[in-house]
Amino acid sequence: MGRSEFDRQLEEGVEAFLMGVGRLLSGRDMDGQRRTDATFFKGGRRVLDGVEGRVGPWSYRPGWQRAAARLTTLGGLGAGGWLYWTDPEQTLTALEYGGAGAGGLLVSGAAVHAVRNRGQRELMREWVEPLHQALVGPLGIPEATRPRSYLHVPLNFSDDDAEIRIDLPVALKFKETEVAEMIVKKLALQGVSFSWKYDGRNPYVTVKKVHRPPSKVVFSDPKVKELVKKVPESAPLIGLERGQKIVSVDLDAESPHVLVSAGTGGGKSVILRTIASQLIHHGAHGYILDFKRVSHMWARGVKNVEYCRDIADIHDALVRLGAEGQRRIHVAEKLGDDADPSEVGPRIVILLEEINATMKQLTRYWEKIKEKGDPKISPAVDALAEILFMGRAVRLHVLLVAQSATARALGGPEMRENFATRILARYTQNAWKMLVPEVQPAPKSTRHIGRAQVVLGGMAHETQVMFMSDAEARAWAMAGSGPAPSVTLTKSAPVAADDSVTQLNSDTDESLHLGKQGVDDTDQTVHGRAVQALASVAGDRYEEGDADEDSDDEAAQLPAGDEQPGADEDTDPLVGLREAEDLLSDVDLTALRNARARDPEFPAPADKRGRESLYRLSDLQRWERNRLSSESDEVDEDDVSEQEDVSVL
Numbered sequence: 285m286g287r288s289e290f291d292r293q294l295e296e297g298v299e300a301f302l303m304g305v306g307r308l309l310s311g312r313d314m315d316g317q318r319r320t321d322a323t324f325f326k327g328g329r330r331v332l333d334g335v336e337g338r339v340g341p342w343s344y345r346p347g348w349q350r351a352a353a354r355l356t357t358l359g360g361l362g363a364g365g366w367l368y369w370t371d372p373e374q375t376l377t378a379l380e381y382g383g384a385g386a387g388g389l390l391v392s393g394a395a396v397h398a399v400r401n402r403g404q405r406e407l408m409r410e411w412v413e414p415l416h417q418a419l420v421g422p423l424g425i426p427e428a429t430r431p432r433s434y435l436h437v438p439l440n441f442s443d444d445d446a447e448i449r450i451d452l453p454v455a456l457k458f459k460e461t462e463v464a465e466m467i468v469k470k471l472a473l474q475g476v477s478f479s480w481k482y483d484g485r486n487p488y489v490t491v492k493k494v495h496r497p498p499s500k501v502v503f504s505d506p507k508v509k510e511l512v513k514k515v516p517e518s519a520p521l522i523g524l525e526r527g528q529k530i531v532s533v534d535l536d537a538e539s540p541h542v543l544v545s546a547g548t549g550g551g552k553s554v555i556l557r558t559i560a561s562q563l564i565h566h567g568a569h570g571y572i573l574d575f576k577r578v579s580h581m582w583a584r585g586v587k588n589v590e591y592c593r594d595i596a597d598i599h600d601a602l603v604r605l606g607a608e609g610q611r612r613i614h615v616a617e618k619l620g621d622d623a624d625p626s627e628v629g630p631r632i633v634i635l636l637e638e639i640n641a642t643m644k645q646l647t648r649y650w651e652k653i654k655e656k657g658d659p660k661i662s663p664a665v666d667a668l669a670e671i672l673f674m675g676r677a678v679r680l681h682v683l684l685v686a687q688s689a690t691a692r693a694l695g696g697p698e699m700r701e702n703f704a705t706r707i708l709a710r711y712t713q714n715a716w717k718m719l720v721p722e723v724q725p726a727p728k729s730t731r732h733i734g735r736a737q738v739v740l741g742g743m744a745h746e747t748q749v750m751f752m753s754d755a756e757a758r759a760w761a762m763a764g765s766g767p768a769p770s771v772t773l774t775k776s777a778p779v780a781a782d783d784s785v786t787q788l789n790s791d792t793d794e795s796l797h798l799g800k801q802g803v804d805d806t807d808q809t810v811h812g813r814a815v816q817a818l819a820s821v822a823g824d825r826y827e828e829g830d831a832d833e834d835s836d837d838e839a840a841q842l843p844a845g846d847e848q849p850g851a852d853e854d855t856d857p858l859v860g861l862r863e864a865e866d867l868l869s870d871v872d873l874t875a876l877r878n879a880r881a882r883d884p885e886f887p888a889p890a891d892k893r894g895r896e897s898l899y900r901l902s903d904l905q906r907w908e909r910n911r912l913s914s915e916s917d918e919v920d921e922d923d924v925s926e927q928e929d930v931s932v933l
């Protein structure tokens with residue numbers, strides 16, 4: 285009895301051993317279960333019916349690959365064992381050093397792999413796996429199917445020439461429309477076509493973009509130039525979407541301000557240049573607040589453009605613009621609803637580059653110059669928040685650039701609503717969720733140069749942004765349709781006549797009741813939150829009540845970056861270049877003469893003494909603060925405007 289039991293166990297053992305060897309060599313799963321349709325020579329494409337639980341990637345490999353991997357591992361272990369058997373000490377030493385080296389290599393290799401595959405991991409997490417979850421039902425496939433085995437979605441699947449392929453079950457028991465709808469929805473595709481291939485053992489569907497924006501839209505193209513001429517003055521052309529349809533933003537009807545958010549090299553400066561050049565062409569005044577100093581070289585010396593590079597001047601310009609907004613609110617109130625909107629003054633476009641860096645600098649600058657009793661928040665930051673809330677009637681338009689990282693601060697509902705038009709390029713999924721929560725799922729960002737999503741009225745339009753070179757933008761801005769009325773900005777808002785305050789009618793135009801005078805509690809709170817958002821961009825902490833109620837008046841009394849026309853002749857005298865050399869800190873007479881001849885931003889003379897031109901000292905000081913170094917190398921001779929006779933001095 286005992287002997288026959290032993291025989292049976294031996295037989296079973298031998299049988300199990302042989303079966304294990306068989307599975308090992310044939311590359312099948314060691315538990316004997318077939319999970320995928322993989323064979324010895326061919327990789328698997330789908331999980332077999334009835335299989336439950338997670339199916340690992342190895343189950344999809346061809347049998348020979350799995351067998352080879354197993355034999356290599358066993359061989360390595362065997363060789364190690366044999367070495368230890370023959371010379372244990374040396375084997376242990378080799379393991380000690382070799383192990384540490386191999387460990388180090390493994391860790392650094394893993395780190396490189398992790399960095400290089402970040403995009404792939406994001407693709408799987410954000411797109412492929414959700415698509416798989418959505419397709420399990422319509423395709424009737426087991427949930428355990430590995431998404432990668434049948435969803436061939438390239439990393440840049442939103443690019444114009446990308447092709448997506450999805451393997452289909454052989455039985456074809458699905459509805460095309462249901463599957464197609466899921467693919468479009470889950471991958472947030474626009475303008476794609478499907479080609480279904482049903483014959484043979486491996487049916488599949490391919491998805492390609494067919495309706496796409498033009499790959500390039502350039503101003504130098506006569507057809508594009510014609511479109512630019514045709515669009516209304518208030519609605520500059522941004523670019524073209526699929527079907528060659530115009531994408532533009534109507535600053536009067538839709539959205540007075542535009543937010544541009546893009547990663548590095550995403551085309552932010554090009555977008556601003558394209559919009560601003562068209563507005564200036566039609567008589568708008570431009571304020572370029574460019575802490576980076578060289579973002580908009582096209583605008584140097586363009587008539588009606590004030591280029592502020594120095595933080596003191598950016599501060600000053602914002603305070604003055606805030607006051608101008610206040611003035612316009614009162615004028616608009618007086619004029620009433622039926623008046624021509626242009627009666628409040630010419631359109632003003634404010635280009636604000638790199639909001640986060642600028643806000644930080646403004647805050648730091650204010651910390652430096654503020655005196656006891658001054659409000660905590662910079663009046664320039666406050667003025668910007670106010671301008672953003674003023675609405676379209678005052679014809680002040682902010683084109684604001686934010687790197688993706690700033691999206692959180694600007695993504696709050698109060699700030700977002702000020703930017704009915706948002707342009708995003710090379711964005712992250714997170715930036716999109718914060719800035720455009722109303723459009724979901726977020727279309728995947730493409731790296732196509734000049735391609736952006738223009739979000740207008742809750743719809744995202746994939747747009748090829750019109751490209752204007754520096755020279756083209758400059759020429760177009762200068763070739764304006766006529767002289768714009770002049771506008772003089774002062775630092776204080778004019779005191780409203782009593783009647784205009786009492787006439788304030790909040791029902792007729794919601795944009796009119798957002799000035800400090802006459803605002804209700806809700807507006808104050810909303811304004812406070814806007815200031816808070818901007819202050820947080822600057823890395824500052826805003827506390828309710830910090831902003832002084834009288835901050836407007838305080839702002840009006842700020843130490844000036846430059847004085848206003850009509851300022852006291854003693855404090856702002858008229859000087860010739862020779863005198864100016866002694867009064868300016870960093871330029872000599874030669875540099876001044878050179879700049880007068882070549883720098884388009886050099887101030888115009890304010891008067892004459894005999895044949896000598898006289899300049900307002902504050903104009904020269906402002907020019908000195910904002911001038912670019914190595915001027916003479918950078919300025920094109922063709923761009924130099926006619927100057928007075930240099931030989932006079």
Ligand SMILES: Nc1ncnc2c1ncn2[C@@H]1O[C@H](COP(=O)(O)OP(=O)(O)OP(=O)(O)O)[C@@H](O)[C@H]1O
Binds near residue numbers: 555
């Ligand atoms: N619409 C477009 N058509 C053709 N080329 C474009 C377009 N937009 C941008 N480019 C090109 O892409 C490059 C980067 O553009 P741009 O300088 O505007 O990016 P940016 O986001 O301002 O860059 P940075 O992050 O460095 O400030 C430029 O060389 C420009 O020529």
